[in-house]
Amino acid sequence: MTVKVQREDFDIGAELDSLTEGRHGVGGLASFVGLVRDIHGGAEVSAMTLEHYPGMTERELERIATEAKERWPLDEVLIVHRYGRLEPGDRIVLCAASSAHRHAALEACAFLIDWLKTKAPFWKLEATGGADKWVDARESDDEAAKRWRETSG
């Protein structure tokens, strides 16, 4: 299991090769690369800055990688996540899972990226048309409202 949180870009080929090199029981390797899009919510995005919580981010990513290994018969799990300033077309995240069985690898990879894209401890500051704006997490707001209400009653 490998988890990296880094400012630098990553080399997809080198990262993926490291998962399978010398391992002859691996039938398949599923991976997903997330990239910065130039459009978000209809507005043009010129850049984005990802802030995170150093230390806690790594712990949370290791936790979800461990959960994937518990749910599926995986050989290896890899997560590489960038932070800092990123521009459209830049790579943000790579997640990958290898297994003797292709469906295990594919499902684990989908599970990882769904979690990473919605629940990983990152905050997005988007530059749209000159102005910098923190991206809202709308659905979580509603859930949160309920959560805080329950304990304040």
Next chain:
Amino acid sequence: MTVKVQREDFDIGAELDSLTEGRHGVGGLASFVGLVRDIHGGAEVSAMTLEHYPGMTERELERIATEAKERWPLDEVLIVHRYGRLEPGDRIVLCAASSAHRHAALEACAFLIDWLKTKAPFWKLEATGGADKWVDARESDDEAAKRWRETSG
């Protein structure tokens, strides 16, 4: 859409980068790499030779790539498939799909590799313990029996 059927190995990083380079509307890139396992059906495999039907293979792969683009809102689809002699740990196939939406990319990638691993026009000759043996396609045999029976009656 890119389809390659080749004897040589491929460079995962270079192939995947070519799908997203300079395209800023792509949010995600899902991919799968299939590798030769050293075990098949309980027997140790020392090597495998993939035979194919040059010309028809490319047409069939282009057809399934086109079908994926019709089913999901994809930006690009890539299939690279090797033939010839391969050893455990060698890469056999790479398929990838890119899209503005991660679920489209993930589902299309799973669709492609399921088709490639079961229905692509390749025949496997496995070397197990000194002997070379053509791999059977059991399920298809039964279907086939029915098919030929229907027309011979």
Next chain:
Amino acid sequence: MKVLYFAWLRERVGMAEETVTPPEDVATVADLIEHLKTRSPAHAEALGDTRVVRCAVDQEHAQPGDSVRGASEVAFFPPVTGG
């Protein structure tokens, strides 16, 4: 007409490719198989079990009843075993 054989069908027939001019009454894939079986004992053996013989006419998958008239390339092969 060019006839191609792949995988163990190629090995059993003993060749990868041959050129045949089938008689006038060969209309379908099934007819062509019966004709090819008369060419040699190896052909008869290789093409004997039609449950495990697949066919493509001009690089399109074909059924036993499909026409081979005017085809330039007919291929026979076992069920595919995938990549």
Next chain:
Amino acid sequence: MKVLYFAWLRERVGMAEETVTPPEDVATVADLIEHLKTRSPAHAEALGDTRVVRCAVDQEHAQPGDSVRGASEVAFFPPVTGG
């Protein structure tokens, strides 16, 4: 106790980190928020809408009723927006 702020909470409070020694009666995350709000108008404004404030105690997600006693690091941040 070290208190950390992230994203727009950091901007509104006007600092990324501060060291606080809360009074004895601060037992929970909710208590700590009330205490921090007394430190400055910026704190009061930033931490005012608890619907959009999340907390971690010693790098573990925490609920408003969870204890902060003995904690060495408490962080406040908006709901995550993913990678």
